[in-house]
C-alpha cells in the first residue's frame with residue numbers, strides 16, 4: 034500500500050443479545066452464524082477498498098473463514114480511513130436489510146405475518162425507525178501508522194475500547210404484545226394481542242407438513258421481525274440442514290439432557306497489548322500475525338466446511354452420544370453443544386490443542402512468564418434441554434467468567450449441573466493444579482464416569498454424602514489416607530463390586546480431600562442418569 038496507512042478497528046454489536054436472544058439451541062447458532070456473515074461483509078468491503086486484513090491476519094487472496102470475531106483490524110490508506118469505515122457500515126446494514134426483506138417477502142407474507150406499517154416498511158421513512166433498524170451497533174476507530182505498527186496497534190486498541198457504539202435510539206413499544214424470544218420488540222404482524230395469536234396459529238397450520246414447519250412452532254412462535262428474520266435466514270440461505278441438525282438437541286424424552294460448552298482464551302487482550310520490547314526483534318507485527326495464525330488454525334481444525342458438526346475425526350475422538358455440534362469457533366472462542374457424556378473428554382482434547390497451537394507464538398516471546406499466558410478456560414453446563422437456550426447461554430457465560438476465570442483463577446474448567454429441581458451442583462478445577470491426581474482432575478473425573486457407566490460402581494450413597502462430607506472435612510482435614518480408608522470401608526459394605534472398594538476409594542478420595550465432592554455428584558449424573 035503506498036502513502037500513509039492507518040490501522041482501522043471495526044466492530045459490530047451487541048454480540049450478547051444478538052446471540053442469546055434465543056429459544057432453541059438452533060437459534061443461538063442462527064444468531065451467531067448471521068453475525069459472522071455480517072462481519073464478513075465488512076471485511077470484504079475493506080478488501081475491495083484496498084484494505085488488508087491485519088487481525089485476524091489473512092493474505093490478500095485468502096478465504097475469509099466461516100467463524101470470525103465480531104471485531105477486526107485492517108490496514109487502509111489513512112486519507113480514506115473514515116470513508117472506508119462508513120462504507121463497511123453501509124455494507125453491513127444493506128446485507129441485514131436484504132435478509133429482512135427476503136424473510137418478509139418470501140416467507141412471512143405467505144403466512145399472514147406481513148409486518149404492519151408501524152413496525153416496518155420496505156424503505157426507511159424519515160423520522161421513523163423500523164423495528165429492524167435498531168438491531169445493530171457499530172463501533173470503529175483508526176490510528177495512522179506514521180510512527181510504525183507497534184505504536185498504532187497499541188493506541189488503536191486503546192482508542193477502540195474508548196470509542197462509542199453508534200446505536201440508533203430504540204423506540205419504546207410498551208403497549209404491544211411482545212416477541213416470545215427477545216421479549217423486547219413487538220410481535221408480528223402488528224402487536225395487537227388477538228391478531229398476533231390468531232396470525233401465528235394460522236401460520237403454524239399453514240406451515241404444517243411443509244419444510245418450514247420447524248420455524249413456526251407455536252409454543253415458540255409469536256416473533257418480532259428481527260427474531261423471525263434471524264431464524265428464517267438459515268432457511269433462505271440454504272442452511273436448513275444445519276438448523277435442523279442443531280435442533281436435534283431440543284427436548285425429547287429419549288435425550289432430556291444436553292451439555293453446552295464454552296471455551297475462551299485467557300488474557301488474549303493482554304497478550305495482544307504486550308509492548309514490542311517483550312517480543313523477539315521488537316517485531317510486534319510478526320508476533321501478532323503468528324498469534325492470529327494460531328487462532329485461525331485452532332478454529333479451522335475443529336470446524337467442518339458447510340457443516341455444524343464438530344470435527345471429531347480430526348480431534349481423534351469417538352463420541353459416546355450423538356455427534357457434537359459446533360455453534361461457533363472463531364478468535365479464541367468456542368461454543369458447542371453435545372451429549373453430556375462427551376463434554377469432559379472434548380474439553381480436555383480442545384484445551385491440549387489450544388495450548389499446542391501457540392507453540393510458535395510462544396517462541397517469539399522473550400520472558401518465561403509471558404509464554405505461560407496462552408491458556409484457555411472452559412465452562413460446561415449440563416442442563417435439561419427444555420430450558421430456553423438463551424437462558425442456558427447466560428448461565429454458561431457466568432460459569433465461565435465467575436467459576437473458571439474469577440474464582441478458579443483462569444486456565445481452569447468449571448462445571449455446573451442444573452437439574453429440573455434443586456440447587457445446581459458446581460465444581461471447578463485448574464488444569465495445572467499440582468494437587469490433582471495423575472493425569473489431571475478432568476481425566477480422573479471422566480474415569481469415574483466410565484466406571485459408573487460400566488456398572489463397576491453402584492453409586493448409591495457415597496456420591497451424595499453432603500452431611501458427612503462437611504463433618505469429615507474437619508476431622509480428616511488434609512489426610513488422604515484417612516479419607517481413602519474410610520471410603521474403602523464404606524464402599525465395601527454395599528456399593529462397590531467385590532474386591533474393588535480399595536481402588537475405587539483411591540480414585541474418589543482426592544475429590545473429598547480437596548473439597549471437590551460436588552464433582553462426584555456430577556459424575557454420578559453423567560455415569561447414570563445421562564446414560565440410557
Ligand SMILES: [Zn+2]
Pocket residue numbers: 212213214215216217218256257258259260261
Ligand atoms: Zn424478538
